[in-house]
Amino acid sequence: MSKPNDSWWRNAVIYQVYIRSFADADGDGTGDIAGLRSRLPYLARLGVDAIWINPWYPSPLADGGYDVSDYRDIHPAYGTLDEAAQMIAEAHGLGLRVLLDIVPNHTSDQHPWFQEALAAPPGSPERDRYLFRDGRGDDGSLPPNDWHAAFGGPAWTRTADGQWYLHLFAPEQPDLNWENPEVRAEFDSILRFWFDLGVDGFRIDVAHGMDKDPALPDLGLPEFSVLTAEGQDDHPHWDRDGVHDIFRGWRAIADSYPDRRVFVAEAHVRPGRLADYLRDDELHTAFNFDFLKCPLEADRLREVIDRSITDLATVGAPATWVLSNHDETRHVTRYGRAHTGVTTPLRHQRHPSDLALGTRRARAAALLMLALPGGAYIYQGEELGLYEVEDLPEEALQDPAWERSGHTVRGRDGCRVPLPWTGDTPPFGFGPPGSVPWLPQPADWRSYTAEANEADPASMLRLYRSALRLRRTTPGLNGEDFRWLDSPEGTLLFARGQDLLCAVNLSDEPVPLPEDCGLLLTSGPLDDDGLLPPDTTVWLQRDQIM
Numbered sequence: 001m002s003k004p005n006d007s008w009w010r011n012a013v014i015y016q017v018y019i020r021s022f023a024d025a026d027g028d029g030t031g032d033i034a035g036l037r038s039r040l041p042y043l044a045r046l047g048v049d050a051i052w053i054n055p056w057y058p059s060p061l062a063d064g065g066y067d068v069s070d071y072r073d074i075h076p077a078y079g080t081l082d083e084a085a086q087m088i089a090e091a092h093g094l095g096l097r098v099l100l101d102i103v104p105n106h107t108s109d110q111h112p113w114f115q116e117a118l119a120a121p122p123g124s125p126e127r128d129r130y131l132f133r134d135g136r137g138d139d140g141s142l143p144p145n146d147w148h149a150a151f152g153g154p155a156w157t158r159t160a161d162g163q164w165y166l167h168l169f170a171p172e173q174p175d176l177n178w179e180n181p182e183v184r185a186e187f188d189s190i191l192r193f194w195f196d197l198g199v200d201g202f203r204i205d206v207a208h209g210m211d212k213d214p215a216l217p218d219l220g221l222p223e224f225s226v227l228t229a230e231g232q233d234d235h236p237h238w239d240r241d242g243v244h245d246i247f248r249g250w251r252a253i254a255d256s257y258p259d260r261r262v263f264v265a266e267a268h269v270r271p272g273r274l275a276d277y278l279r280d281d282e283l284h285t286a287f288n289f290d291f292l293k294c295p296l297e298a299d300r301l302r303e304v305i306d307r308s309i310t311d312l313a314t315v316g317a318p319a320t321w322v323l324s325n326h327d328e329t330r331h332v333t334r335y336g337r338a339h340t341g342v343t344t345p346l347r348h349q350r351h352p353s354d355l356a357l358g359t360r361r362a363r364a365a366a367l368l369m370l371a372l373p374g375g376a377y378i379y380q381g382e383e384l385g386l387y388e389v390e391d392l393p394e395e396a397l398q399d400p401a402w403e404r405s406g407h408t409v410r411g412r413d414g415c416r417v418p419l420p421w422t423g424d425t426p427p428f429g430f431g432p433p434g435s436v437p438w439l440p441q442p443a444d445w446r447s448y449t450a451e452a453n454e455a456d457p458a459s460m461l462r463l464y465r466s467a468l469r470l471r472r473t474t475p476g477l478n479g480e481d482f483r484w485l486d487s488p489e490g491t492l493l494f495a496r497g498q499d500l501l502c503a504v505n506l507s508d509e510p511v512p513l514p515e516d517c518g519l520l521l522t523s524g525p526l527d528d529d530g531l532l533p534p535d536t537t538v539w540l541q542r543d544q545i546m
Helices: 003-013 033-046 080-093 112-119 179-195 243-253 289-293 298-313 354-370 400-404 444-447 450-455 461-474
Strands: 013-017 050-053 096-101 157-158 164-168 202-206 262-264 321-322 375-379 491-496 502-503 516-521 538-543
Touching: 003 375, 013 033, 033 080, 033 461, 080 164, 080 461, 096 179, 179 243, 243 262, 289 298, 289 321, 298 491, 354 461, 354 491, 354 502, 354 538, 450 461
Parallel strands: 013 050, 013 375, 050 096, 096 202, 202 262, 321 375
Antiparallel strands: 157 164, 491 502, 502 538, 516 538
């Protein structure tokens, strides 16, 4: 029989820790486990239910740790396995669950398996763990097909003996062959290793990409592309049915533990297909990229919210909501532009952002997100109101997209700048005084530190803490009941439970609030007439909602 906490994930708020940029205890400029341990009380006080840690495994860091060379250890710059075990125990003691990143689509080119493959001949068992193929053309000098890599250039690199290997991301990230039973067995073992250490679940990187068409046909696209609604019904490497057999095996492993372990998928899929990943014998939840990328417009948001809840209800899965992550421009900056949605991935926006407007909208979006049924994700620093650092010096850029694009795509470093905790000058408490963070912090982040937020009753941090406290203690926000109510054009109004209302004004004019309601929380001040101003969200409570 399932335990009561087996379903904690259905409405959990999970805080994303990009460990390299979270907190640096030893002063080497890189965040580490000791730094994370020192800040666990901060996260517990924030009111989140769990943390998700980006890859902390040994890695050459060709792609920020998503190039793993050993799946059963900790990168030396971050600490040790003993420290990891202690951190997990301390998090549990504070009521925080711990999820890790698992990277199953590819390894590092420094992984022992890939080094063995390079040393072995074509057709060997060592090469069959990856996707090695002969090239096209009379002399095999052309790639096996026309696929492109996410960070620029072809998705194939030629080896010294003339064969080519597939990498849908950087050349340092060779794709695994998931048709090989040895690959499947290895990842089953990796999951058990971390579950046995006390980890509560995994976020699955590129969950939609592990199965490839064995014929490796041409795709016919001029550059790398995520899935779109048109013309990709039988994509050769994204969202193929073969991934579901893998995940059914993983679910069986998770369910074999007395305290049920969970999975969340990073899956870019065709319309209507996300529910397939969340059937009751597969994964538990998945990121909602439609919500993250949606412009801050009432009609568009309502459409995405409806579709998300309705589609996943067919398999009994909850929706999740997210505004930012380590791959996208921080939403304070996005929301300060004329177009508030996510556009082309990895591209640097040259349009100016009104940060005051973006902050006001970010506060409104936070209360919208946290009032919706299901789970939510907070990317580190969004609770401090951090913006995207778009003027990092070129010599500081480390995202692989920068080099692979010929210095035309700046990449994702701007959302990965180390967090500001205290003080008036860098490193702002990220590391000891005098230490130099791996990416430079803006001088004006002195106003964004956790310390500065703490001192301001109207700060973003205070808003998040209040919202998370109410989310836990208000009955209407604990369940899955959700009903739209009539509201003026450009606004959203919905009910949770019998007495909780959320009103969002994304129009250009103030609008009246529903009558006979008490104000629980507001993202910004109401106007002098008690109207709800533009770019503002309120939580309201009344005796009964009709």
